[in-house]
Amino acid sequence: MKYLFVFIALISSYTYAQNINTEQLDSYFSSLEHRNEAMGSIAISKNGKILYSNAIGYKTINGNDKEKSTTATHYKIWSITKTYTAVMIFQLIEEGKLSLDTTLNTFYPQIPNSKKITIRQMLCHRSGIFDYVNDIEKDIKLRDIQSKDSIAELIGTFTPNFKPGENFRYSNSNYLFLGYIIETLDSVNFETALSNRILSKLKLRNTYFGTQTVKNLKNIANTYNFNGSWIPVDGEADYNNHIETADGGIVATMEDMALFIEALFDGKLISEQGLSNMLEGNDSYRLGIMKTQFLDSEGFGHTGGWISESSLFYYPKEELTIAYATNGIVIRKEEILDNVLKIYHNKPFAVSMNRNVQGLVILIIGLLCYSILRFRFSKVLTSRNLIYLGFITPLIFWIGSFISGLLRENYNYLSEPITALDAFYSSSGTFMASIQFTTALLSILFFLIIYKNCKRHQINVIPAMLLLFVPIAMIGASLFPFPNELYSLFTNIIILSALSPITAIFLWRKSQIYGIRRLALLSIFLTIVSICLIAIRSVDPEFVFNYMGIIQRILYLGWSLWFVFLALSFQNLNKKKPS
CATH class of the missing domain: 3.40.710.10 (DD-peptidase/beta-lactamase superfamily)
Incomplete structure (x- = not known):
């Protein structure tokens, strides 16, 4: 040309x-x-x-x-x-x-x-x-x-x-x-x-x-x-x-x-x-x-x-x-x-699909995947091996969000938040929505297996129930992307996932899982740090603007590590009490 x-x-x-x-x-x-x-x-x-x-x-x-x-x-x-x-x-x-x-x-x-x-x-x-x-x-x-x-x-x-x-x-x-x-x-x-x-x-x-x-x-x-x-x-x-x-x-x-x-x-x-x-x-x-x-x-x-x-x-x-x-x-x-x-320049370019259609497609795919897992692999689903989802779920989310940043040209990982990757019709929107929905699906499966293990070991299930805030936030963000009025509601729900480690500190008192309480404090600390950094916007708005990407990633690191800590703790617990 x-x-x-x-x-x-x-x-x-x-x-x-x-x-x-x-x-x-x-x-x-x-x-x-x-x-x-x-x-x-x-x-x-x-x-x-x-x-x-x-x-x-x-x-x-x-x-x-x-x-x-x-x-x-x-x-x-x-x-x-x-x-x-x-x-x-x-x-x-x-x-x-x-x-x-x-x-x-x-x-x-x-x-x-x-x-x-x-x-x-x-x-x-x-x-x-x-x-x-x-x-x-x-x-x-x-x-x-x-x-x-x-x-x-x-x-x-x-x-x-x-x-x-x-x-x-x-x-x-x-x-x-x-x-x-x-x-x-x-x-x-x-x-x-x-x-x-x-x-x-x-x-x-x-x-x-x-x-x-x-x-x-x-x-x-x-x-x-x-x-x-x-x-x-x-x-x-x-x-x-x-x-x-x-x-x-x-x-x-x-x-x-x-x-x-x-x-x-x-x-x-x-x-x-x-x-x-x-x-x-x-x-x-x-x-x-x-x-x-x-x-x-x-x-x-x-x-x-x-x-x-x-x-x-x-x-x-x-x-x-x-x-x-x-x-x-x-x-x-x-x-x-x-x-x-x-x-x-006569180069190919992509426009993300209509997000209403996208949401429907992702929902259908997610339900199909869940059905296959639930009915075709029920033995695997009930196995303690699924505790490994605590490692896999955050790993998929972080790798997926990194790739989404590469898809969205000129994306700045320091200043731009993860939620910007799912912006309405952006070049990374469809892919990031898929990652969020996949994360939500795996989070639900992880919740089910943690819930089952809590019942099995006679441990309070409330901290496990509160894990559901993660998939709720992910599904909501993928189905109602910015600037939908529900978008902010769902993305902020992720903060409530911190209630899981908070309640674990007070409700999980058995000596056999006592160690997880110390790990819960680290997860809570990361959430608090992120919230405090956002709160200084009125004092130093330029700092928050320049590092919003890092600030939000600290928040997301909180629930990610909590998933890993839960997987490790229940894996060790199951070794002590074989079925």
């Missing part, structure tokens, strides 16, 4: 429109809309020409009164604004008004370490300046403060994250100050600077900045969450009053976004050397621009997200641009864009 691209480029300037499968793209986005997986707009362009554009869902929903989105609908693009800000900074550098080594104290000496913080470090988030967005109370105060110096004083009260240049940490404060620097050097507000330096040059008539300007737009998408139906995001008015910042305040159409980044790489905004400086480095985040990878193609651009999400990337090898924004999303934008690129 790539040779065909080269051939066409050499023999003519003929449009690439014939090489993009618009019919398949239409079908894919129609499927997303029909399944309530996403609402938003996309534009794909090449050499300044739009190859494909589409909009799905609604821009406004008021009860039964719904207004469809179009390709002319404006969307909040959030942090993609940072690339526009970075371009203007490089323009100022080329005009001799700044350099990458200019220090922040030239403009805002009240910021800690400002004498050592350079423009370069701010562009690539290596300044150490605290991210004001991470502190809700200070963030709210910023909305009411008009003076830049007062805002700088307020942000300056935070302790720096690290010394300048020592580390990377994404901080919106960097671009807040870069925007102020642009306003200072141009002697105009950011909205006017943006218009003079970018919008007017490129004749982008559908890109806007500023709270009042955005409020007056009639064709702008409101934001919604899906919970059985699309419902408005709480407090969107507060977010709308907060978008007048250089770190995330632009509203635009997808076609305007595509034209902007193509102009950047075409040398219409900054010089070739300026662009080279912008792309310098080996990190995924460069100077105001991110690097991504698809197959053997590098892409450069930025993503944005707060109450909605957006993405803008240019692929130099193909001279291809993809701009995408949502005002309602269930599956990740990364998965959608990955499938768009696969369609463009």
